[in-house]
Amino acid sequence: MLTLAEIVETIKMVQEENLDIRTITMGISLRDCAGPSPAAARKKIYDKITGLAGNLVRVGEEIEKEFGIPIVNKRISVTPISLVAESCGEEDYTGFAKTLDEAAEAVGVNFIGGFSALVHKGFTTGDMRLVQSIPRALATTQRVCSSVNVATSKAGINMDAVYLMGKIIKETAQLTAHRDGLGCAKLVVFSNVPEDNPFMAGAFHGIGEPESVINVGVSGPGVVKNVVERNKDADFGTLAEAIKKTAFKITRMGELVGRTAASRLGVPFGIVDISLAPTPAVGDSVAEILEYMGLERCGTHGTTAALALLNDAVKKGGAMGSSYVGGLSGAFIPVSEDAGMIRAVEIGALGLDKLEAMTCVCSVGLDMIAVPGDTGPETIAAIIADEVAIGVINHKTTAVRIIPAPGKKVGDRVEFGGLLGRAPVMPVHPFSSDIFVRRGGRIPAPVSSLTN
Amino acid sequence: MQNLKQDSKGNRVIISVLGPDRVGIIAGVANILSENNINILDISQTIIQEFLAMVLIADMEKSKINMEQLKEKLAEKGREIGVKIDAQHEDVFNFMHRL
Numbered sequence: 001m002l003t004l005a006e007i008v009e010t011i012k013m014v015q016e017e018n019l020d021i022r023t024i025t026m027g028i029s030l031r032d033c034a035g036p037s038p039a040a041a042r043k044k045i046y047d048k049i050t051g052l053a054g055n056l057v058r059v060g061e062e063i064e065k066e067f068g069i070p071i072v073n074k075r076i077s078v079t080p081i082s083l084v085a086e087s088c089g090e091e092d093y094t095g096f097a098k099t100l101d102e103a104a105e106a107v108g109v110n111f112i113g114g115f116s117a118l119v120h121k122g123f124t125t126g127d128m129r130l131v132q133s134i135p136r137a138l139a140t141t142q143r144v145c146s147s148v149n150v151a152t153s154k155a156g157i158n159m160d161a162v163y164l165m166g167k168i169i170k171e172t173a174q175l176t177a178h179r180d181g182l183g184c185a186k187l188v189v190f191s192n193v194p195e196d197n198p199f200m201a202g203a204f205h206g207i208g209e210p211e212s213v214i215n216v217g218v219s220g221p222g223v224v225k226n227v228v229e230r231n232k233d234a235d236f237g238t239l240a241e242a243i244k245k246t247a248f249k250i251t252r253m254g255e256l257v258g259r260t261a262a263s264r265l266g267v268p269f270g271i272v273d274i275s276l277a278p279t280p281a282v283g284d285s286v287a288e289i290l291e292y293m294g295l296e297r298c299g300t301h302g303t304t305a306a307l308a309l310l311n312d313a314v315k316k317g318g319a320m321g322s323s324y325v326g327g328l329s330g331a332f333i334p335v336s337e338d339a340g341m342i343r344a345v346e347i348g349a350l351g352l353d354k355l356e357a358m359t360c361v362c363s364v365g366l367d368m369i370a371v372p373g374d375t376g377p378e379t380i381a382a383i384i385a386d387e388v389a390i391g392v393i394n395h396k397t398t399a400v401r402i403i404p405a406p407g408k409k410v411g412d413r414v415e416f417g418g419l420l421g422r423a424p425v426m427p428v429h430p431f432s433s434d435i436f437v438r439r440g441g442r443i444p445a446p447v448s449s450l451t452n
Numbered sequence: 453m454q455n456l457k458q459d460s461k462g463n464r465v466i467i468s469v470l471g472p473d474r475v476g477i478i479a480g481v482a483n484i485l486s487e488n489n490i491n492i493l494d495i496s497q498t499i500i501q502e503f504l505a506m507v508l509i510a511d512m513e514k515s516k517i518n519m520e521q522l523k524e525k526l527a528e529k530g531r532e533i534g535v536k537i538d539a540q541h542e543d544v545f546n547f548m549h550r551l
Contacts, residue, residue, distance in 0.1 A: 002466075004496050006549045007507045011468050011538070066519050068540035249548045256547040 010249075014069055018222035018284045019250065021257050022277045023073040024060050025198035026053050027205035027213040027270065030079040030114075034087040041088055042099040049076060049103035049112075052212050052267070057108040059264045063257055071257065072219070072279075072419075076104060077203035078114035086126025093130050097137035097144045104143040111186075113203030115146040118193070120155045121442070131161075134168050138183035139175035145201035151191035151388040153395045157443040159385065165189045166381030166437070170404055173373070177406035180414035184403040185336075185368065189384050191391035191398050196271050197327040202364075202399060213270040215327060216258035220250040221276050222283045224314070228292040239293070240313040247274065247317030255322045271326030274318030275363060276310070278338040280421040286310075286331050287340025287350075298340055299350025307331060308361035328397055330363025336416065336423035337368055345424045352383075352426055360390055365398035370414045370423035373406045380404060382433035385443075393446050463513045464493065464542040467526065469506040471535025473499060480529050481508060481537065488516045488525075504535070509542070 013019040033044035053076050060074040078084075078100065085093050097115050104112040115137055117127040134146050148165055151157040169189075173181035188202040195206020198215035205213070227246045231239050254272040262269035278286045287298035290306045311331045319325050333355065335341045344350035352369065359365045365387045371380075384400045391398030405414045408425045415422045469477055478495065485492055490510050497506035515522070523539050530537035 002545050002549060004498060004505070004507055007466060007468065007545055008505055010545050010548050011470070011540075015470075015536075065523060066541045067544045068538055069544065252547045253544070256543060 013223050013249070017226050018219070018281060019253070020070040020072050020219050021216060021254060022219040023075050023198050023200075023217040024056070024071055024257065024261050025075045025077055025203055025215045025217065026056050026265070026267070027077045027196065027209055027215060028052050028079075029205055029209065029211050030084045034084050036088055038085075038088040038090045038095060041084065042096060045084070045096070045099050046103045049078070049100070050106050053107045053109070055265060059261055062264070063260055067257065069253055069257065073110060075109050075198070075200060075203065076107070076112045077198070077205045078112065079205050079207070080114055080116040080118060082117035082124070082126045082130040083207070085130065086124065091129055092136070093133040094136045094140060097133070097141050100144050101141035109143070111143050111145050111200040113145040113147065113200050114205060115144050116148065116204040118149045119161045120149050120152045120158050120191075122158065123161070131164060131168060134187060135171040135175045135183065138172050138186050145186045145203065147188040147190055147193065147202045147204060149190045149193040150384070151392050153192055153392050153448070154445055156445040157191070157385065157388055157392055159437070159443055160440050162189075162384050162388070163377070163381045163437050163440070165384060166377035166379075169380050169402060170377045173404045173406055180408070180416065181403045181405045182416055185401065185416050185420050187401065189388070189400045191388035192396060193399075194327055194397055198273050199275065199277065199328060201401065209270070210268055212267040214258055214262040214265060214267055215270040215273065216254045216261070217273040217275060217277060217327065218250050218254035219277050219279075219284075221278045221286050221289060223250060224276060224310070225283065225285070225289045225292055228289055232292070236309065240309055243310060243313035244317035247314040248321040251318040251321030269324070271324045272318070272322040273327030274314060274322065274325055274329045275327070276314055276331040278332060278334065279419055280337055280339055282339060285338045285340035286333055287338050287344055291340060297347065297349035298344040299354050303354060304357050304361055307333070307358050311362040328363040332364050332367060333358055333362060334364070334367035334401075335369050335426075336414075336421040337419060342422065342424060345426060352428065356386060356390070359387065359398055360394065363397060365391070366400045366402060368401055368403070368420070368423060370403045370405045370408070370425045371428050372409050372425055373404055375404045375428050376434075378432070378434040378437045379428055381437045383428070385437070389443070395448070464509055464511055465519070465522070465539045466542050466545055467508040467510060467537065467539045469504065469508075469530070469535050469537050471504060471530075472502060473504040474533055474535065477504065477506065477533060477535060480533055481526065484522075484525050484529060485510055488522070490515045490522070
């Protein structure tokens with residue numbers, strides 16, 4: 001039987017420590033919507049999404065009330081549109097993005113992911129059309145998120161795609177210049193992209209996935225922060241153990257909510273993504289967890305080690321708490337979405353280079369980073385190349401979500417609002433990478449037996 | 453909470469009260485439950501300094517109202533007597549603390 005202390009602990013996590021379920025994401029296959037007529041394909045897409053996800057928001061809200069745990073977002077991921085739109089002759093896929101946007105609005109979700117292409121080895125006609133459509137698609141829709149996978153550990157790095165994405169990111173920023181380049185906040189460039197990630201902006205419904213599925217992303221930096229605070233004199237073994245136990249409890253909530261939602265919606269339960277996902281809210285910060293471990297500011301020497309401990313302890317506890325762990329499942333370190341990261345950048349404790357090092361030991365990568373508006377496409381491509389190289393060599397997912405904020409310079413600030421937060425503009429290296437990036441071709445896949 | 457009745461069919465809720473100790477808190481909650489045919493299985497409470505933490509386990513099997521309505525009634529009573537009252541499905545706690 002439950003003890004009073006256990007019951008009070010759970011209630012405290014929700015009421016005082018911001019424990020919530022970050023997202024319930026319904027994955028929907030659109031593979032059966034392809035066809036030669038763009039209009040017919042789009043109608044099928046709209047009907048399928050609104051048919052399957054019609055009850056998603058209602059069921060989410062029902063579960064929220066019964067369990068007393070907030071579910072912050074209800075979202076949808078779909079088959080990469082490059083695969084679905086390819087059969088029709090249309091050159092510009094913006095129309096498909098608009099259909100996704102309309103379907104998302106109709107069912108009441110705030111984001112829909114899957115305006116995506118997988119081009120780690122090369123482009124098909126549909127892939128190229130999709131990528132070329134990204135700037136317009138993101139500028140003319142509200143809810144659509146886009147992602148492009150440019151590298152895998154098995155295929156190497158498609159540097160043509162990396163360079164192209166540098167240009168696409170610039171163009172996306174220009175087309176949404178009136179909102180500080182907001183379009184770029186909805187665009188992620190990946191290596192080793194997972195097919196079942198429930199978190200935006202990188203979510204899509206992979207080709208190995210079933211017809212429809214429910215994936216859940218948990219949250220809980222606030223809960224972990226309080227545990228670290230309570231163990232301020234403990235040695236590392238004790239600290240790791242305490243984080244592990246807490247991660248287990250957080251993950252159990254994800255498992256419960258995911259299973260309940262899947263059963264009520266009549267679709268299979270996929271995975272729990274055990275990532276620690278911060279929000280701009282005070283006390284919901286990954287950077288603060290690292291600081292409570294004993295660092296004056298996130299970004300100083302020792303930050304990578306602290307993050308490695310945190311990330312590993314969360315995985316160990318989480319893996320025990322859920323029968324299926326998947327997605328990204330590692331701590332997120334987005335700058336604009338984490339009050340502690342923002343503060344660390346503003347006082348000069350944290351820069352791009354340290355962030356890059358931190359991505360070696362956690363998930364996602366350079367996330368929600370604002371750089372000066374005059375940063376060239378070659379420099380952005382080189383930043384992407386560095387980040388995906390870390391993923392490819394280390395057999396892990398990495399990603400870049402970078403915003404070259406139009407008209408802004410170092411020290412300025414961009415505001416996206418809501419969960420996307422605000423970001424101080426960070427400096428990039430002034431030395432050119434142009435010749436390197438323009439070489440073109442593919443960086444070969446790494447050998448994996450010589451691991452040092 | 454060792455002697456809880458074991459015959460429930462997964463309709464158990466945990467009602468929690470947090471706030472300053474007052475006369476009539478248990479009576480207030482118990483009234484709402486009895487009016488709506490919700491059976492109380494167990495009550496336990498502790499006073500931490502001057503604050504009361506009370507946890508009540510109840511069975512909604514034959515309840516006249518649903519979870520949402522119960523939560524509303526409890527929240528309203530809580531506002532009236534100046535404490536925070538909430539109800540959550542028991543699974544939340546079992547899932548978090550038991551394998």
